[in-house]
Amino acid sequence: MKLQKNNLLSMQIKLSPEDFEPATKQEQEDLNKLTANTSYWKDAWRRLKQNKIAMISLVVIILFIIFAFVGPSLSPYTYDQQVRGDENMAPNLKHLFGTDQLGRDLLTRVMVGSRISIIIGVGSALIVLIIGSLYGSIAGLLGGVTDNIMMRIVEIIYSVPDILIIILLQIVIKEPLQKAFDSGSALGWLQKLGPGIVAIFIVYGLLYWVGMARIVRGQVLQLKQMEYINAASALGANNKRLILKHLLPNCIGTLIITTMLQIPSAIFTESFLSFLGLGVSVPMASLGSLASEALNGVQSYPYRLLFPAIAISIIILAFNLFGDGLRDALDPKMKK
Amino acid sequence: MGKYIVKRVGSALFTIFIAATITFFIMNLVPGDPFMSEKAPSAEVKKALELKYGLDKPLIIQYKNYMINLLKGDFGVSYKLQKNRQIVDIIKESFPTSARLGAFAVLFAVTLGIPLGCIAALKRNKWVDNVIRVLSTLGISIPGFVIATTTMIIFTVNLKWLPTSGLKGPASYILPVFTLGFYPMCYVARLMRSSMLESLSQDYIRTAKAKGMSSFIITFKHALRNSLIPVITYLGPLIASVLTGGFVVEQVFNIPGLGRYFVKALNGRDYMVIMGTTIFLATLIILMNLVCDLLYKIVDPRIKLGEE
Numbered sequence: 001m002k003l004q005k006n007n008l009l010s011m012q013i014k015l016s017p018e019d020f021e022p023a024t025k026q027e028q029e030d031l032n033k034l035t036a037n038t039s040y041w042k043d044a045w046r047r048l049k050q051n052k053i054a055m056i057s058l059v060v061i062i063l064f065i066i067f068a069f070v071g072p073s074l075s076p077y078t079y080d081q082q083v084r085g086d087e088n089m090a091p092n093l094k095h096l097f098g099t100d101q102l103g104r105d106l107l108t109r110v111m112v113g114s115r116i117s118i119i120i121g122v123g124s125a126l127i128v129l130i131i132g133s134l135y136g137s138i139a140g141l142l143g144g145v146t147d148n149i150m151m152r153i154v155e156i157i158y159s160v161p162d163i164l165i166i167i168l169l170q171i172v173i174k175e176p177l178q179k180a181f182d183s184g185s186a187l188g189w190l191q192k193l194g195p196g197i198v199a200i201f202i203v204y205g206l207l208y209w210v211g212m213a214r215i216v217r218g219q220v221l222q223l224k225q226m227e228y229i230n231a232a233s234a235l236g237a238n239n240k241r242l243i244l245k246h247l248l249p250n251c252i253g254t255l256i257i258t259t260m261l262q263i264p265s266a267i268f269t270e271s272f273l274s275f276l277g278l279g280v281s282v283p284m285a286s287l288g289s290l291a292s293e294a295l296n297g298v299q300s301y302p303y304r305l306l307f308p309a310i311a312i313s314i315i316i317l318a319f320n321l322f323g324d325g326l327r328d329a330l331d332p333k334m335k336k
Numbered sequence: 337m338g339k340y341i342v343k344r345v346g347s348a349l350f351t352i353f354i355a356a357t358i359t360f361f362i363m364n365l366v367p368g369d370p371f372m373s374e375k376a377p378s379a380e381v382k383k384a385l386e387l388k389y390g391l392d393k394p395l396i397i398q399y400k401n402y403m404i405n406l407l408k409g410d411f412g413v414s415y416k417l418q419k420n421r422q423i424v425d426i427i428k429e430s431f432p433t434s435a436r437l438g439a440f441a442v443l444f445a446v447t448l449g450i451p452l453g454c455i456a457a458l459k460r461n462k463w464v465d466n467v468i469r470v471l472s473t474l475g476i477s478i479p480g481f482v483i484a485t486t487t488m489i490i491f492t493v494n495l496k497w498l499p500t501s502g503l504k505g506p507a508s509y510i511l512p513v514f515t516l517g518f519y520p521m522c523y524v525a526r527l528m529r530s531s532m533l534e535s536l537s538q539d540y541i542r543t544a545k546a547k548g549m550s551s552f553i554i555t556f557k558h559a560l561r562n563s564l565i566p567v568i569t570y571l572g573p574l575i576a577s578v579l580t581g582g583f584v585v586e587q588v589f590n591i592p593g594l595g596r597y598f599v600k601a602l603n604g605r606d607y608m609v610i611m612g613t614t615i616f617l618a619t620l621i622i623l624m625n626l627v628c629d630l631l632y633k634i635v636d637p638r639i640k641l642g643e644e
Contacts (some may be wrong), residue, residue, distance in 0.1 A: 161617065164617055168363065170366045171605070268479055271479045272481070276583060309485065312479060320476065323472075
């Protein structure tokens with residue numbers, strides 16, 4: 001479109017009817033593209049997609065979840081089924097991963113073990129997320145004496161060597177829980193999980209939230225200086241609303257990253273406990289307890305150790321790498 | 337500085353007290369008493385035992401007695417595995433082995449982890465860096481027992497290069513030290529890489545380069561020394577992880593250290609031994625953390641902790 005003027009000095013523009021024609025589809029689309037909003041999530045997803053290692057890890061995690069949750073129902077055996085005459089088999093076509101001394105199919109047991117490990121990882125991470133983020137944001141928002149006392153408690157829990165206390169709690173909690181489960185007085189869905197896992201959840205709920213609480217408090221201390229928090233409280237928002245609607249949603253990146261990295265660390269700790277004989281109870285199997293069981297006959301049947309060991313290493317590695325990738329994608333500091 | 341030391345020592349002592357208290361009360365949550373889970377003794381024997389160990393008194397008195405005994409260095413006696421043996425004696429006998437193993441593992445982790453991290457940072461995004469990054473990520477993802485058992489199968493069962501179990505001769509140290517030190521080594525390498533990268537991007541490095549300093553001096557005098565600080569803060573957790581990692585490694589390689597004894601006590605539910613060992617290890621870890629904190633403060637005068 002060429003602008004025509006009456007004379008050089010005039011500001012008037014000669015307009016013709018053609019100038020008022022609606023824009024074509026193409027022009028509209030171009031304009032939309034130019035001014036489109038890239039949301040935080042879209043931006044993060046775009047960055048995550050460029051990170052090959054993270055994407056491969058994501059695929060591995062998804063495959064593993066399918067392996068662990070769908071696999072057992074496709075298998076002709078159950079994890080505690082003892083097939084007579086099939087004891088101590090090396091890996092073969094009937095039992096791809098072989099069998100143990102009781103004739104239980106190892107592939108099925110590894111699948112179920114992976115499922116337990118994933119449940120423990122995700123469940124513990126969620127528990128840590130809920131307790132830690134609420135505790136941290138309350139301490140950060142209220143400040144003053146409350147904050148001081150709350151963070152002192154965190155500091156004490158933080159400085160007591162956690163793994164030792166976990167071992168102790170695990171010994172102490174498991175037996176009464178076992179009794180409660182045997183008598184059937186536990187809640188329905190908890191009953192399904194078994195006392196070993198519930199004991200681990202309790203231990204995590206008691207100890208592991210402190211790291212999350214510290215991180216969230218740090219973020220909240222920064223965020224509460226922002227004007228929108230001021231505005232919200234001027235409009236009469238109470239503390240609960242401030243935390244749930246304003247503060248926590250704005251820490252979402254940190255929350256996701258910390259939760260994601262909590263998963264492999266929980267799986268790691270559980271396998272350590274199971275290996276010491278403190279994890280899930282028989283005949284249930286986690287990857288750590290499978291490896292621990294295999295240790296007795298390791299010289300003659302190394303494959304019994306190999307499969308659960310590989311499985312657990314892959315799970316932890318995939319979650320670690322994906323968590324790293326997620327951090328790079330979500331961390332606003334890395335934004336150019 | 338003096339004020340800071342006093343404050344830190346005080347809080348460490350308080351933490352030790354808390355740890356001992358938590359341990360005591362957790363152990364007393366156990367249903368029944370220490371003698372019950374084995375074949376039940378007759379009423380008279382039980383009574384005599386209770387009297388001997390003061391178990392008939394209310395919990396709070398037991399707690400007070402236990403804490404006073406702890407202060408005297410008396411951890412009580414084993415009830416089950418080694419009847420009536422002083423727990424202090426058990427620790428004295430088995431801990432030196434674990435400590436020696438742990439010291440080698442820490443040495444291994446630090447002397448290998450720091451150079452690896454440095455090389456990775458200096459060769460950023462080159463193939464050396466990629467290899468080190470992949471290896472160290474693998475290293476922090478593989479649980480200790482997996483490394484312990486796999487290396488044992490490969491080197492002692494299949495290749496028969498190294499002795500299977502026990503600690504006799506230098507060759508028998510190789511695998512336990514490697515498995516114990518591998519995780520912290522990888523952790524140190526990752527830490528070192530990122531802190532070195534940060535140091536290298538600082539202004540004073542650019543200034544040094546602009547002044548025409550040799551890259552050798554820049555790397556070793558300016559960048560390396562500053563990037564060692566995060567590694568020092570990790571030393572405390574490192575020692576803790578080596579001590580608790582010993583539970584698994586000593587179990588797998590059949591090493592007569594405190595870790596193996598602790599696991600035995602766990603499985604045999606020898607509560608007094610569990611309690612005593614836990615308090616001992618917790619105290620050790622907390623004291624190590626204290627030393628690292630003070631070291632950290634000395635190395636980096638910019639840090640003004642606790643002197644607000």
